Amino acid sequence: MFRLAHFSDIHLGPLPRISYRQLISKRITGYINWHRRRRIKLDNGIIDRLTDDMVAAAPDHIALTGDLVNLALDSEIEMARLWLEGLGEPDRISVVPGNHDAYVPGALDKACRAWGPWMRGDGHNGPIDRHSFPYMRVRGPVALIGISSARATAPFLASGYFQEEQAERTAAFLKEAGERSLFRVIMIHHPPIRGATSPHKRLLGISRFKKMLKAYGAELVLHGHTHLATVHWLDGLEGSVPVVGVAAAGQSHGSRKPAGHYNLFEIVGAPGAWQVRLTRRGSNGKSPEICELSSQLLVSGDRIPA
Numbered sequence: 636m637f638r639l640a641h642f643s644d645i646h647l648g649p650l651p652r653i654s655y656r657q658l659i660s661k662r663i664t665g666y667i668n669w670h671r672r673r674r675i676k677l678d679n680g681i682i683d684r685l686t687d688d689m690v691a692a693a694p695d696h697i698a699l700t701g702d703l704v705n706l707a708l709d710s711e712i713e714m715a716r717l718w719l720e721g722l723g724e725p726d727r728i729s730v731v732p733g734n735h736d737a738y739v740p741g742a743l744d745k746a747c748r749a750w751g752p753w754m755r756g757d758g759h760n761g762p763i764d765r766h767s768f769p770y771m772r773v774r775g776p777v778a779l780i781g782i783s784s785a786r787a788t789a790p791f792l793a794s795g796y797f798q799e800e801q802a803e804r805t806a807a808f809l810k811e812a813g814e815r816s817l818f819r820v821i822m823i824h825h826p827p828i829r830g831a832t833s834p835h836k837r838l839l840g841i842s843r844f845k846k847m848l849k850a851y852g853a854e855l856v857l858h859g860h861t862h863l864a865t866v867h868w869l870d871g872l873e874g875s876v877p878v879v880g881v882a883a884a885g886q887s888h889g890s891r892k893p894a895g896h897y898n899l900f901e902i903v904g905a906p907g908a909w910q911v912r913l914t915r916r917g918s919n920g921k922s923p924e925i926c927e928l929s930s931q932l933l934v935s936g937d938r939i940p941a
């Protein structure tokens with residue numbers, strides 16, 4: 636059995652002190668937004684409790700699908716790097732960036748440089764930047780394929796992008812991993828699902844993603860961005876592919892969005908007969924303890940739900 640933990644959107648806080656010069660950009664809207672909404676609703680204590688529980692569960696690998704920071708200030712990127720170091724070995728943790736990690740032009744390259752060890756594909760030795768995606772890492776029977784949908788956007792937009800160049804390279808990875816009989820996991824921050832977000836936050840390139848998935852197949856798609864615990868299905872090469880979202884890891888109880896949790900996937904089987912159990916673990920709101928919130932057989936061996 637291979638156990639894969641997935642969490643997302645940690646939006647590490649609190650925001651460091653910020654200069655007026657740094658605010659002359661899209662960051663001004665994000666700064667006001669953070670102070671109005673995120674500061675009171677995001678709870679770093681819950682992130683610590685979740686990651687402690689996750690590490691104690693000893694998964695074979697951890698996937699983190701973006702939005703590590705808020706405004707992508709240099710000091711936030713450095714804080715997130717130190718936080719990643721504390722979480723575990725780069726070989727055992729795979730990260731893709733989110734729109735908040737690419738908040739203003741130039742930020743994404745800085746984030747990729749700082750977090751490169753956690754975004755490095757097998758056999759890639761050079762520096763990591765925004766052109767290093769997709770990447771592929773093979774761990775046991777699993778191929779983790781990390782896409783970057785992150786790009787600096789205009790104020791009030793949080794769109795993601797999946798363009799032809801990444802689609803071609805992702806397709807090549809899917810083909811190669813399929814021929815090697817691996818369980819293929821695609822990680823992307825923005826959900827490749829129509830209507831999953833409001834229009835100003837959506838992924839541009841959903842049709843391209845769906846076409847690629849239908850032509851080459853995959854076994855699981857993980858995303859963040861919506862801060863919601865969802866399961867959607869997309870057509871793959873030989874059946875439906877689960878597309879799984881997760882709440883923001885730092886979300887506290889009592890807000891519009893669900894409280895923070897992480898997903899634990901237990902994967903067994905072989906091509907054509909994979910079995911996947913999805914367990915969500917977080918705080919149930921009655922006590923701060925992390926407990927099992929739900930558990931379901933997502934893919935049941937010989938039969939893939941329609």
Ligand SMILES: [Fe+2]
Pocket residue numbers: 644646702733735860861862883
């Ligand atoms: Fe987010």
Ligand SMILES: [Fe+2]
Pocket residue numbers: 702733734735793824859860861
């Ligand atoms: Fe996001």
